[in-house]
Amino acid sequence: MKIAVIGTGTVGVMSVCHFLRYSNAEIISIHNPNKKILGIGESSNVQLPQLLWESIKFNPSLEGHNLDATLKYSVYYKNWRDKDFYSQILPNQYALHFNNFKLHSFVFDECKKIYKDRFSIVKEDVQILEDQGDMVKVNSSFYDYVIDCRGWPEDYSDYHMSEHLPLNKALVHPIDKPGDWNFTYHYAHKNGWMFGIPLTSRQGWGYLFNDTITTDDEAIEDLSNILDKKLTKEDVNEFKFKPYRAKQFLKGRIIKNGNRAIFYEPLEALSGVLYDNINRVFYDYVYDKVSENNVNNTLDYISKAYENFICYIYHGGSKYDSKFWTYAKEITKKGLDNDVWKETVEYVNTAEQFKYSHNAFPFIPYLWKIMDKNLQYKYFGSE
Numbered sequence: 251m252k253i254a255v256i257g258t259g260t261v262g263v264m265s266v267c268h269f270l271r272y273s274n275a276e277i278i279s280i281h282n283p284n285k286k287i288l289g290i291g292e293s294s295n296v297q298l299p300q301l302l303w304e305s306i307k308f309n310p311s312l313e314g315h316n317l318d319a320t321l322k323y324s325v326y327y328k329n330w331r332d333k334d335f336y337s338q339i340l341p342n343q344y345a346l347h348f349n350n351f352k353l354h355s356f357v358f359d360e361c362k363k364i365y366k367d368r369f370s371i372v373k374e375d376v377q378i379l380e381d382q383g384d385m386v387k388v389n390s391s392f393y394d395y396v397i398d399c400r401g402w403p404e405d406y407s408d409y410h411m412s413e414h415l416p417l418n419k420a421l422v423h424p425i426d427k428p429g430d431w432n433f434t435y436h437y438a439h440k441n442g443w444m445f446g447i448p449l450t451s452r453q454g455w456g457y458l459f460n461d462t463i464t465t466d467d468e469a470i471e472d473l474s475n476i477l478d479k480k481l482t483k484e485d486v487n488e489f490k491f492k493p494y495r496a497k498q499f500l501k502g503r504i505i506k507n508g509n510r511a512i513f514y515e516p517l518e519a520l521s522g523v524l525y526d527n528i529n530r531v532f533y534d535y536v537y538d539k540v541s542e543n544n545v546n547n548t549l550d551y552i553s554k555a556y557e558n559f560i561c562y563i564y565h566g567g568s569k570y571d572s573k574f575w576t577y578a579k580e581i582t583k584k585g586l587d588n589d590v591w592k593e594t595v596e597y598v599n600t601a602e603q604f605k606y607s608h609n610a611f612p613f614i615p616y617l618w619k620i621m622d623k624n625l626q627y628k629y630f631g632s633e
Contacts, residue, residue: 251273251394251395251536252278252394252395253273253275253276253278253393253394253395253396253397253536254280254388254391254393254397255277255278255279255396255397255399256280256281256376256388256396256398256399256400257398257399257400257510258279258281258287259354259509260287260298260353261399261522261525262281262397263354263357263358264297264298264529266358266361266369267301267302267306267357267361268301268526269533270361270365271305272533273533275394275536276367276368276370277365277368277369278369278371278393279354279358279371279372280371280372280374280388281371281372282373282374282375282376283373287351292348292350292447292449293346294322294345294348294519295345295520295522296343296344296345297522297526298345298348298522299344299345300343301526305361305364306357306361306364308357308360316352317348318348318349318449318450318452319346319347319348320347320449320450321344321346321347321432322339322344322345322346322347322432322433323338323339323432323433324336324337324339324433325433325436325518326433326434326436327436328435328437329568329569330438330443330563330568330625331569331624331625331626332569336433337518337620338617340616340617347429347434347449348449349449349451374389376389377389379396379504381501381502381503381504386504395532395536396503396505397504397505397507397532398504398505398507399507399508399509399510400508400510401508401509401510402509403494406492406494408497408498409494409495409496409497410494410496410497411493411494412493412495413581414557414561414582414584414585415493415514415560416460416581417459417515418461418462418490418491418492419458419459419461419488419491420456420489420516421459421470421473421487421488421489422454422455422457422486422487423455423457424453424454425452425455425479426451428449428452428453429448429449429453431448432448434447434519435447436517436518437476438569439457439476439570440472440570441459441460441464441469441472441572441574442457442458442459442578443568444456444458444473444476455473457469457472457486458515459574460577461490463573463574463577466488473486491515492513493513493514493515493557494514495511495512495550495553495557496510496511499511499528499546500532500542500545505535505545507525507532511524511525511528512553512556514560515560517559517563518559520559520612523556523612524549524552524553524556527548528549531548531549554588554590555590555594555612556611557585558585558588558594559612559613561583561585561591562582562627562629563625564578564579564582565582565583594610594611594618595629597609597610598615599630601615615630
């Protein structure tokens with residue numbers, strides 16, 4: 251069996267590692283080396299270090315320098331409430347902050363050493379991607395299955411667009427100084443929030459806002475004040491985005507993953523959990539354990555649960571009484587009026603014997619209650 255993975259961003263790397271480790275298939279990475287990957291964020295959840303350990307025996311204490319990696323033990327929410335708090339990663343697990351511009355070259359070198367002829371790289375731009383029923387044609391070659399990780403779609407006709415998420419733009423600014431903390435900053439400001447990521451060689455800061463409410467100039471001025479550093483448009487990388495999920499993640503022999511499948515926003519790096527789940531259910535599909543319909547229904551449900559979590563974080567607002575936060579509270583509160591959210595609340599509140607179970611994505615019930623206490627929502631009681 252031959253499985254092609256298109257794209258070498260973080261999710262392309264995850265897909266290569268997943269199927270090299272858990273299948274006997276031949277894995278072919280296809281990418282255009284002249285196409286830049288997105289460098290918006292460099293924060294993972296626990297799935298990435300686990301996958302890297304199981305697939306290539308990556309140990310951050312010994313090899314972390316290859317990825318400028320630091321360990322991540324929590325997300326630090328600043329200015330979201332009167333009291334700042336941490337969203338924990340339970341021991342004995344951890345996540346990573348990493349340099350995703352270094353990820354694919356390091357990981358693919360290790361994959362070649364370990365998996366030898368089962369892994370190969372094709373450097374070309376994909377002009378043809380066509381499911382022909384019994385095979386998939388990619389340019390002039392044929393594969394049994396394809397994982398499409400080519401990034402943001404060219405058009406959104408095959409996607410559900412969210413009406414309940416408040417952000418649409420990011421301004422990213424690196425600081426050439428090592429980060430000396432072991433969490434991801436989630437720093438609320440009057441126009442949205444900002445992530446802060448520590449690497450061994452630099453820091454990555456991303457100012458998130460809605461450009462129908464806040465102008466670029468206003469955002470840059472506020473970012474300058476927060477970082478205590480005068481910035482201009484030339485000092486930031488700009489990313490415009492829309493929140494969406496695929497109407498069909500899987501169709502025949504091609505599955506979408508990464509930003510090709512879904513993108514909401516960077517909150518808690520939870521997209522990485524979903525991307526890992528896409529690979530897991532696609533494995534089950536390839537090996538005849540589940541149907542195409544089951545895969546799509548499962549991923550659609552998880553996507554809705556992921557959107558619910560984002561709405562849950564926003565709907566209580568922040569310390570700021572501003573136009574953005576008034577808007578964010580209004581639309582995200584409406585966004586929680588759905589059956590998936592009601593099922594999540596019911597499960598957490600009735601599953602004490604399963605309080606460490608992961609059935610209530612994105613958190614186990616124990617962590618839902620800790621988050622709920624810190625945010626003062628009282629959906630789930632407190633611990």
